[in-house]
Amino acid sequence: MHELVVLSGKGGTGKTSLVGALAALGRQQVLCDADVDAADLHLLLDPDILERHDFYAGHRAVIREDSCLRCGECLDWCRFQAISADFQINPLLCEGCGVCWTLCPAKAIDFPENLCGQWFSSETRFGPLVHARLGVAAENSGKLVALIRQEARQLAEARGLDWIITDGPPGIGCPVIASLGDASAVLMITEPSISGQHDLERIAALVDHFRLPSFILVNKADLHWPMARAIRKFCDVKGYHFMGYLPYTRDFIQAQVEGKTILEYDSNNQIKQVVAGLWKKLRQEIHQLNPPEPSKATARAARP
Amino acid sequence: MIISIASGKGGTGKTTIATNLAVALGEPVQLLDCDVEEPNAHLFLNPVMYRSLDVHLEVPEIDPARCTYCGKCREICQFNAIAILPNAALTFPELCHSCGGCFLVCTEKAMISKNRLIGVIETGARGPIRFVHGRLRVGEALAPPLIRRVKAETDNGVLTIIDAPPGTSCPVLAAVWGSDLVLLVTEPTPFGLNDLELAVAAVREMELPLGLVINRADVGDRRVHDYAAREKIPIFLEIPFDREVAETYARGELMVEKMPEWRGLMLSLFERIQAELEGGRLRKAAAGSR
Numbered sequence: 001m002h003e004l005v006v007l008s009g010k011g012g013t014g015k016t017s018l019v020g021a022l023a024a025l026g027r028q029q030v031l032c033d034a035d036v037d038a039a040d041l042h043l044l045l046d047p048d049i050l051e052r053h054d055f056y057a058g059h060r061a062v063i064r065e066d067s068c069l070r071c072g073e074c075l076d077w078c079r080f081q082a083i084s085a086d087f088q089i090n091p092l093l094c095e096g097c098g099v100c101w102t103l104c105p106a107k108a109i110d111f112p113e114n115l116c117g118q119w120f121s122s123e124t125r126f127g128p129l130v131h132a133r134l135g136v137a138a139e140n141s142g143k144l145v146a147l148i149r150q151e152a153r154q155l156a157e158a159r160g161l162d163w164i165i166t167d168g169p170p171g172i173g174c175p176v177i178a179s180l181g182d183a184s185a186v187l188m189i190t191e192p193s194i195s196g197q198h199d200l201e202r203i204a205a206l207v208d209h210f211r212l213p214s215f216i217l218v219n220k221a222d223l224h225w226p227m228a229r230a231i232r233k234f235c236d237v238k239g240y241h242f243m244g245y246l247p248y249t250r251d252f253i254q255a256q257v258e259g260k261t262i263l264e265y266d267s268n269n270q271i272k273q274v275v276a277g278l279w280k281k282l283r284q285e286i287h288q289l290n291p292p293e294p295s296k297a298t299a300r301a302a303r304p
Numbered sequence: 305m306i307i308s309i310a311s312g313k314g315g316t317g318k319t320t321i322a323t324n325l326a327v328a329l330g331e332p333v334q335l336l337d338c339d340v341e342e343p344n345a346h347l348f349l350n351p352v353m354y355r356s357l358d359v360h361l362e363v364p365e366i367d368p369a370r371c372t373y374c375g376k377c378r379e380i381c382q383f384n385a386i387a388i389l390p391n392a393a394l395t396f397p398e399l400c401h402s403c404g405g406c407f408l409v410c411t412e413k414a415m416i417s418k419n420r421l422i423g424v425i426e427t428g429a430r431g432p433i434r435f436v437h438g439r440l441r442v443g444e445a446l447a448p449p450l451i452r453r454v455k456a457e458t459d460n461g462v463l464t465i466i467d468a469p470p471g472t473s474c475p476v477l478a479a480v481w482g483s484d485l486v487l488l489v490t491e492p493t494p495f496g497l498n499d500l501e502l503a504v505a506a507v508r509e510m511e512l513p514l515g516l517v518i519n520r521a522d523v524g525d526r527r528v529h530d531y532a533a534r535e536k537i538p539i540f541l542e543i544p545f546d547r548e549v550a551e552t553y554a555r556g557e558l559m560v561e562k563m564p565e566w567r568g569l570m571l572s573l574f575e576r577i578q579a580e581l582e583g584g585r586l587r588k589a590a591a592g593s594r
Contacts (some may be wrong), residue, residue, distance in 0.1 A: 010314065011470040012315010038312050040494075043494045059428075086448060095401055099408065102379075103405075134473055136472065137474075137509050137510070141474070170471070171471075172341045172440065173445055177445050193555075194555065195342075196554075202442055206442050239550050253523050
């Protein structure tokens with residue numbers, strides 16, 4: 001089984017639109033939306049949600065007012081400034097470290113499990129989709145990413161599907177790191193701007209850190225050809241597989257407005273050819289790469 | 305006054321608004337780029353950097369000569385950063401959240417204070433603008449401690465603009481926490497709307513005033529506008545799609561320097577922000593006197 005993770009570093013470069021297009025091309029895949037704190041893939045795929053699960057991760061400290069001696073020890077211990085002078089714990093600031101709960105001399109602190117969101121197992125017109133919704137201002141997005149990727153993998157095994165296509169989060173932090181462990185390859189989609197290039201260099205360095213094969217695509221290339229070509233040159237110098245250019249077109253937005261992937265919106269356009277070529281090339285390359293079993297160290301580093 | 309610029313969805317124009325607003329004001333202002341995973345504001349501002357500071361988190365190492373393998377440190381650690389075997393104690397510094405619990409519970413003085421580099425803070429200036437950003441070390445998972453460290457550089461009393469990371473989870477919270485107002489930059493597309501709704505819920509959880517900038521306001525559909533009207537969220541500014549803006553941005557140039565009308569746009573945005581804050585103060589005062 002192969003898992004292709006689509007990342008970008010910078011947000012808004014077209015990850016989700018591209019994953020939608022890849023989904024429309026293939027049929028033998030499980031789709032996974034790992035951008036759990038701003039998930040959008042479901043807006044293109046209109047899933048029938050078959051299963052809903054609560055996602056609990058970590059704990060939150062709560063002071064029982066009637067038992068609290070107001071000794072103030074917890075104020076000194078808490079490194080996250082989560083406890084106010086009147087002994088209220090702000091759930092938005094509490095890190096869930098349990099120091100106050102463990103050490104409180106009056107045992108006046110509860111430490112309930114934390115509901116951080118929900119995840120869903122769904123069916124779409126392009127195959128199964130595993131997706132999630134992180135709670136408002138919640139933590140543990142990395143754990144949720146790891147969980148839904150594991151569910152996607154189990155689903156692919158159970159259904160005998162060869163591919164998982166994962167729509168990743170922006171950035172290079174905890175949820176991105178959680179989207180990389182055990183992946184087969186990473187497709188990075190960027191845009192021809194100084195920030196697109198800067199952010200690509202950082203995400204590509206992170207992918208190198210995990211020793212994963214990297215493929216790079218420049219979206220909206222005609223918005224600034226000199227920068228688009230500079231990114232291609234960067235790929236050549238660094239030895240990343242350059243996969244081509246996509247043009248800027250408002251069709252992506254119009255397709256989104258109609259709840260369609262770009263291939264369903266206009267099936268004869270240039271985009272379809274580029275995306276079909278891209279998918280074919282990716283499949284061949286990833287099959288050939290036949291990636292080795294990931295080491296224990298990478299699996300551990302993937303934990304949030 | 306602290307104004308945070310956030311978005312939910314990435315790539316909607318946070319950095320464009322933050323940098324152009326700071327330059328257009330032409331008065332002492334500090335810009336804190338809190339998108340430490342992918343900081344971009346410096347690319348447009350080109351500040352002269354005059355200070356660079358490594359940022360570390362305290363993590364434990366266990367002194368085998370003192371450790372009795374009692375397991376107290378492992379019990380308090382919620383992040384699986386400590387493992388105790390019959391004759392060995394291991395720490396996994398990359399998993400540590402630096403809560404300090406293991407240091408507090410160890411009775412054998414076996415915990416040794418070590419550091420993990422999480423990133424760097426750089427400080428610079430461009431004319432009247434003081435600039436601070438954080439750069440997360442590639443491979444580091446925890447952005448919030450570095451974001452909090454960038455914010456600790458805030459010089460109170462000077463107008464502060466915070467360029468926040470995308471999303472709605474803990475890094476956004478760390479960046480936006482303590483602001484006087486949150487400006488959400490969005491675009492009128494289904495993805496923009498979906499992520500805006502999530503961002504609004506997060507800002508409301510923090511009980512902060514908010515306003516919208518709708519970028520590329522003429523693409524997509526009207527659902528973001530309808531949503532704003534329904535939720536009574538003020539729209540401070542709408543910017544139509546313009547290829548020249550996209551090209552200026554691509555080159556790393558500032559709109560206020562290349563397109564004169566942008567100075568007026570940014571100043572009117574700032575007036576709307578001030579009016580909203582003033583209105584909020586009046587409403588609060590009225591509610592208080594009632």
